[in-house]
Amino acid sequence: MSKPFVADKHFKNEDFTQNPLARAVYEECVFEGCQFQNGFLDNQNFVDCTFRECDLSNTNVAYTLWNNVFFESCKLVGVAFDKSDPALMTIQFDKCNLTLAVFYGLTLHKTDFSGSNLSQADFTHTDLTEANFTDCNLDNTVFENTNLSKVNLSKAFNFNINPEVNTLKKARFSKEELIGLLKKHDIVIE
Template identity: 45%
Template sequence: MADFICDRTFKAQDFTKTRLKRAEYENCRFEGCDFSDGFLDNQHFMECTFLECNLSNANVVNTIFKEVRFEHCKMMGLKFETCNALFIDFGFLDCTLNYSSFYGLTLKGLRMVDSKLIGADFTDCNLTQSQFVRCNLENALFQNTNLSQADVSTSTNMNIDPERNVLSNCTFSMENLPGLLAKYKIKVVS
C-alpha cells in the first residue's frame, strides 16, 4: 500500500536522479521542481498543483492526475496516453507542451490557456467542450478528434481538417479560417 501525503509543499527539489517517493499525493504543491527525464510512473496526484516545474520527458505510465493544475510548467514530450485514463482530469496555464501526446484520451472539458502545443498529438481524442485559450497549435495533430462544442477561437497556427474531425458547434474565429481550409490550398484575404 502506498503512503498518503496530504497538504504538503515541495519547493525547488530535483527529482531527476532521486525519484519522488511513490505515494498518493492529495492537495500538494510542487513549486520549481525538476522531474525532467525522471520517473513519475504509478503515482497518484489528486487536487495537486505543479507550478514552474519541468516535467519534460518524464515517465507517467499508470499515473493518476485527478483535478491537477499545471501552471507555468515545461512539459515537452510527455506521453499522457500512458497515464491512468480512468481518472484523468487536469488543466494547463502558460505551459509548454510541445511534442506531447494525448493520443486516444477522453478529455471532455479540458482547459488549456496561454500554452504552447507545437507538434502535440490529439489523434483519436475526445475534446468535447474543451477550451484552447490563446494557445499556439502549430503543427499540432488533429486526426479523428472530437472537437464538438470546443472553443479554439483565440488560438493560433492551427491546421484542422474538417473532413477528418468532428467539429459540430466548435467555435472558430475568422483568423482560424486558413487553418480549416489549408488542405484545399485556398488563400483567405481580408
C-alpha cells in the first residue's frame, strides 16, 4: 500500500503528541513550532522538508526516511536516528539540542551540526567525513571507530576524542581545544 503524498504544506504550532502526524510522503513541507515529543514519526518519508523550533524529543523515528531535511533550533533529545532508514539520509542541523541523540553506524558525509548541543550523543561507527561541528558542545559525546576525516571541529568544545580509535585525517581543530585529543592520557598542560 503506497503512502499518501503531501507537498508544500506549512504545519504551524501543531501538537502531534496525542494525534500523530499521518503516515505519508512529505515533500517540501515546513513544520514550525510543532510538538512531537515522546510520539511517533516512524515509517514516514520526509523529502526537502524543514523543521523549525519543533520538539521531537524521544520521538520514535524507526524506518523514517530523511532526504535533504533541515532542523533549525529544534529539540531532538534522545532521538535514535540510527533506527531511521539510512538510504538517502541527508540531514542538517543548526542550533539544535541533540543531547543523547544516537547516530550509531550511519554515513553522514558533509552533515552540518553548527551551533548544536551534542552532549552525550553517540557517533560510534559513524562516517562523518567532512561534517561540520563549528560551535558545538560535545560534552561526553561518544566517538569510537568514527571516521572524522576532514571534519571541522574548530570552535567545538568539551570534546574528548581518542585519536587511536578514530580516523582524524585532515580534521580541523582550534588550538585552544586540542586538549580534547589528549584527555585519555591524563596529562597536565600549562
